[in-house]
Amino acid sequence: MTDRHACFILPQVVLLEAADRNEDLREAAMNTVAASASMRTQRVALTDLVRLLGAPAARIGELTPAGRLNTVYDVRNGSWDDLPGVRVRGVDDPPSGDRAVNEAFDHAATTRDFYAKVLERDSIDDAGMELVSSVHFDHDFDNAFWNGAQMVYGDGSGKVLAKGGLTRDLSVVAHELTHGVVQFTAGLRYSKQSGALNESFADALGSVVRQWAAGETASAADWLVGEGILGSEMKGVALRSMKEPGTAFEGDRQPAHMRDYVDLPDDNNPRNDHGGVHINSGIPNKAFYLAATRLGGHSWDKASPIWYDALAKRLRPNSNFTEAADATIASAGALYGVGQDTEKAVRSAWEEVGVL
Ligand SMILES: [Zn+2]
Numbered sequence: 001m002t003d004r005h006a007c008f009i010l011p012q013v014v015l016l017e018a019a020d021r022n023e024d025l026r027e028a029a030m031n032t033v034a035a036s037a038s039m040r041t042q043r044v045a046l047t048d049l050v051r052l053l054g055a056p057a058a059r060i061g062e063l064t065p066a067g068r069l070n071t072v073y074d075v076r077n078g079s080w081d082d083l084p085g086v087r088v089r090g091v092d093d094p095p096s097g098d099r100a101v102n103e104a105f106d107h108a109a110t111t112r113d114f115y116a117k118v119l120e121r122d123s124i125d126d127a128g129m130e131l132v133s134s135v136h137f138d139h140d141f142d143n144a145f146w147n148g149a150q151m152v153y154g155d156g157s158g159k160v161l162a163k164g165g166l167t168r169d170l171s172v173v174a175h176e177l178t179h180g181v182v183q184f185t186a187g188l189r190y191s192k193q194s195g196a197l198n199e200s201f202a203d204a205l206g207s208v209v210r211q212w213a214a215g216e217t218a219s220a221a222d223w224l225v226g227e228g229i230l231g232s233e234m235k236g237v238a239l240r241s242m243k244e245p246g247t248a249f250e251g252d253r254q255p256a257h258m259r260d261y262v263d264l265p266d267d268n269n270p271r272n273d274h275g276g277v278h279i280n281s282g283i284p285n286k287a288f289y290l291a292a293t294r295l296g297g298h299s300w301d302k303a304s305p306i307w308y309d310a311l312a313k314r315l316r317p318n319s320n321f322t323e324a325a326d327a328t329i330a331s332a333g334a335l336y337g338v339g340q341d342t343e344k345a346v347r348s349a350w351e352e353v354g355v356l
Pocket residue numbers: 007008009175176179199202
């Protein structure tokens with residue numbers, strides 16, 4: 001692991017700004033930020049976590065012939081020290097009576113299937129790694145995250161995020177598991193442009209997984225991440241829009257073009273979002289959306305193999321937006337012919353968002 005952090009689906013800056021605008025959100029937002037802070041100070045690496053998680057997680061990385069280990073734990077409103085919690089469902093178990101358990105399990109399985117069938121990747125690490133998820137983290141926790149070793153889901157306060165919303169949308173689960181894939185491939189550093197690329201790959205492939213499961217074409221898809229999971233006090237439709245960055249909810253600050261790039265410091269202030277990783281990701285997100293829709297058909301036919309090839313073979317921990325553009329153009333050429341229409345469509349997408 002090149003970088004020590006937890007990848008939250010809902011940026012802390014959004015929680016804090018929502019609380020600034022709406023007094024009713026203050027308590028929910030503060031609870032979630034306070035509970036998240038202990039993770040920031042722990043900043044445990046994968047190897048540390050495997051040790052921390054104890055016996056159940058000793059199986060992380062274990063291969064089975066089927067390579068399909070998928071296990072859900074219930075942390076029963078406990079916190080960091082209680083992860084992963086009590087084992088409630090594995091691959092050979094029937095569905096649980098708990099909807100969150102079944103959603104976490106099913107969406108993880110779908111994400112694994114997508115990676116295996118479409119991108120020929122064997123789980124997060126390409127070596128059959130067990131998918132571990134914990135549900136019911138903390139009390140009314142308004143977030144979900146990949147902590148370097150497993151998925152963790154809060155229940156949502158109902159105000160910022162809908163109760164039960166965090167496991168509901170496949171794109172959220174696939175987004176977080178893709179952070180795991182990024183960790184085991186390019187290892188994009190979670191800061192500024194490389195961090196925004198980390199976020200963007202998670203949004204892009206997370207969206208493609210949802211489109212794949214629904215059988216949607218790129219032009220028919222809504223390109224929303226976290227659709228329908230906002231709580232009663234948040235005005236909007238989703239956490240992010242790849243088609244129209246900056247329009248997902250009231251206060252969405254994502255730019256769609258380099259001229260609107262938001263230059264923030266990467267300090268410990270959660271309002272600065274690791275140097276705008278969830279903010280500037282709007283720019284590469286829009287590039288992916290443009291490439292996928294111009295290539296036509298399904299986003300998993302060409303766009304996602306190109307982006308995945310760039311991620312797995314060409315990008316490095318400190319890659320920036322220009323390098324990502326060059327890498328995807330090189331991948332398009334390698335996979336579908338140098339100088340051909342596919343390569344040109346990828347180049348024009350990056351030009352349109354002002355990266356090239
Ligand atoms: Zn993320």
